[in-house]
Amino acid sequence: xSGFLKIAIRNLLxxxxxxPYPFGDTFIPQKLRGKLKVDASECTxxxxxxxxxxxxxxxxxxxxxxxxxxTWYNTCCFCGNCEFFCPTGAIKLTTDFxxxxxxxxxYSFVTVAVIKETECKNCKTKFVPPxxxxxxxxxNGIDIDLDELKLYCPECRKKIAFERLHLWLRH
Amino acid sequence: xxxxxxxxPFHIGxxxxxxxxxxxxxxxxxxxxxxxxxxxxxxxxxVMQKNFFQNLILTERVCALCSNNHPFTYVxxxxxxxxxxxxxxxxxxxxxxxxxxxxxxxxFNLSMLAHLIGFHSLMTQTMEAREIMQDVKESIWGxxxxxSANTLSGVKYDLDEGQIEFILNKLDELEKQTDELIDIYFNxxxxxxxxxxxxxxxxxxxxxxxVTGPTARGSGVNNDVRVKAPYAAYDELKPxxxxxxxxxxxxxxxxxxxxxxxxxxxxxxxxNNLPEGPVVTQKRPxxxxxxxxxxxxxxxxxxxxxxxxxxxxxxxxxxxxxxxxMNWEALRVMIPGNKLSDVAVIFNSIDPCISCTxx
Ligand code: SF4
Ligand code: SF4
Numbered sequence: 436x437s438g439f440l441k442i443a444i445r446n447l448l449x450x451x452x453x454x455p456y457p458f459g460d461t462f463i464p465q466k467l468r469g470k471l472k473v474d475a476s477e478c479t480x481x482x483x484x485x486x487x488x489x490x491x492x493x494x495x496x497x498x499x500x501x502x503x504x505x506t507w508y509n510t511c512c513f514c515g516n517c518e519f520f521c522p523t524g525a526i527k528l529t530t531d532f533x534x535x536x537x538x539x540x541x542y543s544f545v546t547v548a549v550i551k552e553t554e555c556k557n558c559k560t561k562f563v564p565p566x567x568x569x570x571x572x573x574x575n576g577i578d579i580d581l582d583e584l585k586l587y588c589p590e591c592r593k594k595i596a597f598e599r600l601h602l603w604l605r606h
Numbered sequence: 607x608x609x610x611x612x613x614x615p616f617h618i619g620x621x622x623x624x625x626x627x628x629x630x631x632x633x634x635x636x637x638x639x640x641x642x643x644x645x646x647x648x649x650x651x652x653v654m655q656k657n658f659f660q661n662l663i664l665t666e667r668v669c670a671l672c673s674n675n676h677p678f679t680y681v682x683x684x685x686x687x688x689x690x691x692x693x694x695x696x697x698x699x700x701x702x703x704x705x706x707x708x709x710x711x712x713x714f715n716l717s718m719l720a721h722l723i724g725f726h727s728l729m730t731q732t733m734e735a736r737e738i739m740q741d742v743k744e745s746i747w748g749x750x751x752x753x754s755a756n757t758l759s760g761v762k763y764d765l766d767e768g769q770i771e772f773i774l775n776k777l778d779e780l781e782k783q784t785d786e787l788i789d790i791y792f793n794x795x796x797x798x799x800x801x802x803x804x805x806x807x808x809x810x811x812x813x814x815x816x817v818t819g820p821t822a823r824g825s826g827v828n829n830d831v832r833v834k835a836p837y838a839a840y841d842e843l844k845p846x847x848x849x850x851x852x853x854x855x856x857x858x859x860x861x862x863x864x865x866x867x868x869x870x871x872x873x874x875x876x877x878n879n880l881p882e883g884p885v886v887t888q889k890r891p892x893x894x895x896x897x898x899x900x901x902x903x904x905x906x907x908x909x910x911x912x913x914x915x916x917x918x919x920x921x922x923x924x925x926x927x928x929x930x931x932m933n934w935e936a937l938r939v940m941i942p943g944n945k946l947s948d949v950a951v952i953f954n955s956i957d958p959c960i961s962c963t964x965x
Contacts, residue, residue, distance in 0.1 A: 438794065487659040
């Protein structure tokens, strides 16, 4: 027993090793995977997160003039797959681990991000413009051309880009 | 005169839901029958309903303590089918994650041993030391059990200088405490009285039953997959296989403690020699049709995955053979001839994972 006696006495002197949480501070590592934060301005409603989420916690629905990105915490397992696979970096898992809630709030305990559609400068159809994060990933730099082009819907964008190419070739 | 005693399926002395039917003569077990099937969750069917990216996480949920080995073996199977090369850095990082899990898993089992022999202060102390590894997992990967470290073609995390130093410091802290604990576990009278010559699995039986992991190594059978069929960075890191000869609970306990030390050495070696390179090469690769079998050394023993794909986004069939499935039968050899009070101790000594086995 002598071996353990040494440890026991040391422990006695050290005091409790548990944190006094919730009455005091506790150890929260910076990389802790807690509740999600979804940045609507970065998100392009590409549905990658919805596809890779193992528990079906993410649903993206189409409303009038907007896409709604909902994360439901009653099935989310905080795996971080959505964050890893999101091409624009719109999803970040925060260190907020407080997920206790009442039964009444079961369906409303969610994170919601609304991704607004904009009108095409030319044909006025609604579409989700590429976010800056996505453009930065796809192109080396964002120039004035890109800033202008992203105001058009994919159809018109194709047409305009082609016309410009045509003009440029003629010169 | 013989008495029949049931233990389980839900019993305070058992860590897992198993039903033992025990025939007793006096206090000695003469025969044991084991019935399982209480925690079947249908995961094998479920993985066929999910795509390859969702399965990275679902396989992790098969078992909490081997939760890194399941996705690890799974991604290796997918990579084999798709012919994906993994960078050296990613392979090293995979080993780091896996060995961290091995330390935590072994120490959990060892503290359970202390608990079952009634040495509770030793149990809490082992858990307290294990907490260092839990803090590492939480700080580097963000979760205490499910690290979500592996992904197709690499790993999901990278380590910078600060993080490497953090892990190395924690390892120093842990090693000091393990040395102290090892001394108690190996030499304490109470521990020895309850484990030496208890639940003996002779080498011939170990070979006949094909047991794996520390259960086999406690009986002197060297079948460490990390050495016999190296994967990831194990051919470069060269783990030492820990062998004991007696095949009793004491030997298996010794194997686990020495493997904890070996894992600490491996993590240090991997971190100090971390090659440069990308951690992931193809985030969302195409998976063609094919078949593959892969195996790794989980904390409990050899874990085998079989995967069949048909060119779609989902596995056509996936099946795995877990270490407990093999070690389980050895209980029929280990338990008879021992005291009734030793049944739970012996059961724990194969480090059973019933949720893996029944999935
Ligand atoms: S959060 Fe990311 S992955 Fe999900 S829809 Fe938005 S951009 Fe796509
Ligand atoms: S953390 Fe995992 S379970 Fe939760 S929403 Fe993201 S992918 Fe789904």
